[in-house]
Amino acid sequence: MEPVFTMASWAALCLGGFFYVIGAVGLNRMPDLFTRMHAVSVSDTLGVGLLTLGMAIHSGASLITVKLLIVVLVLWTTGAVASHALARAALHDGEKPVLVGADGRLTPTDCVTLFPELGPRLAQPLSSEAVETGADQGDPAAATWIPGRSRSGDTNATASAAAEMGMAAMRINMLGALGLMKMFRIGTMSSARSRGRTRDRGSR
Amino acid sequence: MMFAVAILAVLAALALAVVRALAGPTAFDRLLAVNSIGTSAIMLLALFGFLTDRPEFLDIGITYVLLNMIGTLAVLKFFRYGALGHAQDPERDEALR
CATH class of the missing domain: 1.20.58 (Methane Monooxygenase Hydroxylase; Chain G, domain 1)
Structure with missing residues (x-):
């Protein structure tokens, strides 16, 4: 080169x-x-x-x-x-951006106070389906989305489910790592162990 | 040699992302960190392939990228509908149940 x-x-x-x-x-x-x-x-x-x-x-x-x-x-x-x-x-979910407040310090600020036009958009639930089913059951907590509170009224429902998805992603990564280790050991993903080993030795 | 330097940088970034994934106050911080870990893993795969003169590791990297993409779509759907098992149409959803 x-x-x-x-x-x-x-x-x-x-x-x-x-x-x-x-x-x-x-x-x-x-x-x-x-x-x-x-x-x-x-x-x-x-x-x-x-x-x-x-x-x-x-x-x-x-x-x-x-x-x-x-x-x-x-x-x-x-x-x-x-x-x-x-x-x-x-x-x-009601996450507040940390901004410089009036006193010059970093404070978590509700973005609706900064951008009032965001209010109605944030008041809408993410899921249109939830509105329909919520209205059917007459559940007021399901019909209106309140920032900082998830649809079921349980604050941690969305958060814990997201954490579970993160765990699932980590598990997928772990499977990938195991596959990679196998690849290192025997040189290929699919062949039998003994054949792979000799090939790996030979290539070095 | 130059690939070793880049691998060290990516490993350092990976460690920092793990710190954030463990410490993150909200689930969104953890999700961000996990996404970053996935990207680091892909770069690590590609760089290690070049370091050992076996660039066929890139194929595994492409697989990882596609897995990441599916994960992203799953997260998108999850935040849009609040669940992964629901169909888009409520009536069809009832029929499936």
Whole structure:
């Protein structure tokens, strides 16, 4: 590989790693959910993009570059979608952004007081289905969405269910890790153990 | 060598995201951190493939990306309808029950 390409690859990988760590540091240092999302978006777009660019320069024009392109395009699109869904759900759940108050200190502020036009939109429930079924049962808690309170009236229902989904995602990740370990051990995912081992030894 | 540097950076970011996932005061913080962990895992897979000169690890990376996408769609549906098992149409939902 030409020295120019090597240097470009080096620079992209180092910059990408730098922005990736910056985003993760922001995830821990920022005061509230919305600023944390802002920090993570740095590593999810610029960090991932630069790291992938570094790898793409390294591999040159090949099938691997196409695969890298697929990975980065899917990551960019789903990242934006996930951020939007997360922010929307958090606002509906009554999450208060931490802003500089009148006394110059950081205080959790209800965003309806800042943007009154948000009020009616936040007063609507996320689920149209819930309105219909709630009206049928004559349950006032189900018919009107109150920020900070989920549909069932139980404050933690949405939160605990979201935590369960996080656990499910972690379990999927764990399965992936086990598959990866198998791949390391025997060189392939599908072949018998003995055959894989000899192949792995031979390749090193 | 350069891939090792990038892997170290991604590992550091992964550790910080785990800290936030454990400490996060709300479920949304945890969800954000878990999403970040997933992205880090994908980058780690790709970089490790290049480090060991076996870029076929990228195929596993693509699988992970698609899993992440399905997870995102599941989260979207969950927050939209409050449950994963419901159909969009209430009447059809009753029929399924």
